[in-house]
Amino acid sequence: MTVRVLCPTLCVEICIFLWAYAVAPVCSALEWRYKGRVCFFFLRGLACVDRTEKVNNCQDPEFSKKIRIDYYFEKVQKLKFGIYDIDNKSVDLGDDDFLGGFECTLGQIVSSRKLTRPLELKPGKPAGKGSITITAEEIKDNRAIVLEMEAKGLDKKDLFGKSDPFLEFFKKEDDGKWQLVYRTEVIKNNLNPSWKAFSVSLHTFCSGDLNKPIKVHCSDYDNDGSHDLIGIFETNVTQVQTFDCIHPEKKQKKKSYKNSGVVRVKSCRIELEYSFLNYIMGGCQINFTVGIDFTGSNGDPRSPDSLHYMSPNGINQYLSAIWSVGLVVQDYDTDKLFPAFGFGAQVPPDFKVSHEFALNFNSSSPYCQGVQGIVDAYRMALPQVRLYGPTNFSPIINHVARIASGAAQQPTASQYFVLLIITDGEITDLDQTRQAIVDSSKLPMSIIIVGVGEADFKAMEFLDGDNGVLKSLTGEPVVRDIVQFVPFREFINAPKESLAQTILAEVPSQLVSYFKMRKLSPVNPPAPVSK
Secondary structure (H helix, E strand, O other), rough: OOOOOOOEEEEEEEEEEEOOOOOOOHHHHHHHHHHOOEEEEEEOOEEEEEEEEEEEEEOOOOOOOEEEEEEEEOOOOEEEEEEEEOOOOOHHHHEEEOOOOOOOOEHHHHHHEEEEEEEEEEEEEEEEEEEEEEEEEOOOOEEEEEEEEEEEEEOOOOOOOOOOOEEEEEEOOOOEEEEEEEEEEOOOOOOEEEOOOOOEEEEHHHHOOOOOOOOOOOEEEEOOOOOOEEEEEEOOOOOOOOOOOOOHHHHHHHOOOOOOOOOEEEEEEEEEOOHHHHHHHHHOOOEEEEEEEHHHOOOOOOOOOOOOOOHHHHOOOEEEEHHHHHHHHHHHOOEEEEEEEEEEEEEEOOOOOOOEEEEOOOOOOOOEEEEHHHHHHHHHHHHOOOEOOOOOOOHHHHHHHHHHHHOOOOEEEEEEEEEEEEOOOOOOOOHHHHHHHHOOOOOOOEEEEEOOOOOOOOHHHHHHOOOOEEEEEOOOEEEOEEEEEEHHHHHOOOOOHHHHHOOOOOHHHHHHHHHHHHHOEEEOOOOOOOO
């Protein structure tokens, strides 16, 4: 059983501005209102989460208080903002004047960086010509420390060979305890090792404090876990240099003891380590594509036993998966035009089998307007195609990969592609799909596979690569993990939000890993943190 703990992707602060609220037709009333105080409330669902300070007698208030909220990429976080005129000390809003409000999602705010919308008294009813502007900023020290270490003349700890040294770095917590923050690789049979350069976020390494004490253990690796200590030294980020490796017991026993070797910092630098939000708020668009299984194993769509059968409420497992993922991802694509394809069906007018036909039957423009457009195209296509086979994934994967390859030619972190494949059974072109995934792992692309029905999905789990690195038939490995497989049956009785949370949980790290691999900064990078 896999237990998933939902943790925030990041934390953001939201700033609020109001502009030109007073309008001529209601100027006299508003003039009286703005002699009182204006208060801004921040609501999520029905609960008031936070409020800004009051701004007195101001038509275009800019609120100084920033509202902090955890951000989850894989959730639709609905927010509601309300503006009230407060002219008393009561906390009850019932006796205050509501000046207007606005509803959106946190995803819309962070993907826009600055979001401006007209105020409304209620949905569809404008509150004059006033507007609200909301900006978001990530709360994170995005610096990383990059270290390259070496040692000379380490003590020999193995009876029949030299030591197998490795380093462990600890930071000192506020309670005085030492917390492990990084462990290097083991260098076999070497008393003068050079370890690979490594990068650790500065927050993890020293809590962002360059003067925080850091302790380093140099040890000899043993397979049974009883590693032998070679020596210890303490330092901080501002004092990285050459250090004597001191073994405490040897120092006490021998007056002539000097050290157990020397550890030297070959190189140390501080660089920016960009996060998912840095890329999204910096202008990266997420392009969403859907591939739907129309093979015969789904069953006759007219039969209640079919996976394509529409229940009385107009839904099935395919549509549930589309809605779950699409409602989240659509906030990160400005035009909300999503390509949608089917595979494994005989398609009109000649009813030849196709493995990448446009759901709207327009091969030159397979785009659907928003998630609702995908749903409408699916419902339109279902009665017109003949379910057939086989179940081939590689054509659709390669289709999206060709587009992603074009985006990859541009040296900017401006586009990333997410392909959702919904299928009911065993894949029939496994070797070709393995190669397609290996090729796609070099591109700005993630693949999500949702298995519907009760079929055996062992091949999908194999493609996921959680039990080992996926390789092509020729032995070429993926350069990064880009596939996430989720069986729908595990979520039938779960809250509807949990499917999207599980499906999309790995996308932020996959996006960051690609741009980091390409050494690409956000299109509009954040201002550096100074401490």
